[in-house]
Amino acid sequence: MDEYEELFRESLERHAQEVDTAVAVPTARKRSSWQVPLAAAAAVGVVAAASVALLRDDTPAPIEVPPITTIPADWRVEQWQGIQVSVPPEWGWGGAPMVDEYGGRESGRLLDCGAGAFVHANATAEENAPIPYVGRPTYMTDVCHTYDPAHPPTPTAPYVWLGAPIDEGTRELGGGWTQQTIVVDGAGVTVATQDATLRAQILASAEAAPVADDACEAELSAPPQPMVGREGVSGERLGMTVCAYERDGETARLVYATKVDAAAADRFLGPPYGQDSVDCADPADEWVVLLIPYLDAFGGNTRVVARVVLSFGACSYVEFHSGIRGPLLEGKVAPWAVDGIRAYVTGPRDYTSELAQYFRGMLG
Numbered sequence: 001m002d003e004y005e006e007l008f009r010e011s012l013e014r015h016a017q018e019v020d021t022a023v024a025v026p027t028a029r030k031r032s033s034w035q036v037p038l039a040a041a042a043a044v045g046v047v048a049a050a051s052v053a054l055l056r057d058d059t060p061a062p063i064e065v066p067p068i069t070t071i072p073a074d075w076r077v078e079q080w081q082g083i084q085v086s087v088p089p090e091w092g093w094g095g096a097p098m099v100d101e102y103g104g105r106e107s108g109r110l111l112d113c114g115a116g117a118f119v120h121a122n123a124t125a126e127e128n129a130p131i132p133y134v135g136r137p138t139y140m141t142d143v144c145h146t147y148d149p150a151h152p153p154t155p156t157a158p159y160v161w162l163g164a165p166i167d168e169g170t171r172e173l174g175g176g177w178t179q180q181t182i183v184v185d186g187a188g189v190t191v192a193t194q195d196a197t198l199r200a201q202i203l204a205s206a207e208a209a210p211v212a213d214d215a216c217e218a219e220l221s222a223p224p225q226p227m228v229g230r231e232g233v234s235g236e237r238l239g240m241t242v243c244a245y246e247r248d249g250e251t252a253r254l255v256y257a258t259k260v261d262a263a264a265a266d267r268f269l270g271p272p273y274g275q276d277s278v279d280c281a282d283p284a285d286e287w288v289v290l291l292i293p294y295l296d297a298f299g300g301n302t303r304v305v306a307r308v309v310l311s312f313g314a315c316s317y318v319e320f321h322s323g324i325r326g327p328l329l330e331g332k333v334a335p336w337a338v339d340g341i342r343a344y345v346t347g348p349r350d351y352t353s354e355l356a357q358y359f360r361g362m363l364g
Helices: 003-018 038-057 196-205 262-269
Strands: 076-080 083-087 092-095 110-112 117-119 125-129 133-136 145-147 159-162 169-174 177-184 187-193 219-221 240-248 251-260 284-296 302-313 317-321 324-327
Touching: 076 159, 076 251, 083 159, 083 187, 083 196, 117 133, 177 196, 187 196, 240 262, 262 284
Parallel strands: 092 133, 133 159
Antiparallel strands: 076 083, 092 117, 110 145, 117 125, 159 187, 169 177, 177 187, 219 251, 240 251, 240 284, 284 302, 302 317, 317 324
């Protein structure tokens, strides 16, 4: 404190002590509020001025800026069973920790059977690729090891895990990495990044998957049944939703979903159909259900959604409606086997080399 400031403070204190701030209580008539003694008003002004001067010497308190949660328009939607999130378009696909099917449901033991990226955004495969990815709790490899959620490893790239059995909360993973898990509609969404804004954006996008006639259902009876209009797909196609399911007892659970355009739907529905009908009694363990909205030319251009089922097992086939099955030709696979299909669909057990590029293939 310098000499001038000390004199100022002493003068301020002396004037404040001299002011008579007592106000007489009126008995006969009310007194207007503006009739406060002028000396008191002057003192208040001096005190206020001094307060401002003192505040100017203080360091302003930091202002917390909330993270940006606007979802960029070019992000893609990733669905697993009944939940979905949005992620950057360059992210790949892979696995996530899962419950050990052999005693793990009782003990809580988790397995890592490929909790990493396996397929790039351009659908090229590369095991354990060091790229950002969306993971699902499924077997990406048959080489598994125990996963300890209390001591998770430090990531090599950002990830989102859909449905992984990780407790809700935030964990520091070292190296500036933070893992955060929330629960959406009963399922976990786990995000690990070094970027708090990116993590906030992804978690803000997490929600229950929409319910619509051309949206993938989270669960179906196994095996799914095809369903087409009375005259088949007889009008303008409006696109196609691709829903990949795997068997879970008597049900089929959704593991992946994507969309393709009307041109892809036209290619799928066009020739070739193959000459031989497939007669197969062996049960399948995974399916791809194609939902094709179209304008029914025989029904006044009303909007109808056809459902076509592709079954994969000991034998594989395309089923347009009950009792009519066709062989799985490349022309019936290429239009929809895009994006993450190669990460999550094993495909035909008896496929030829021309189909190998579209599927993950058998483990082992």
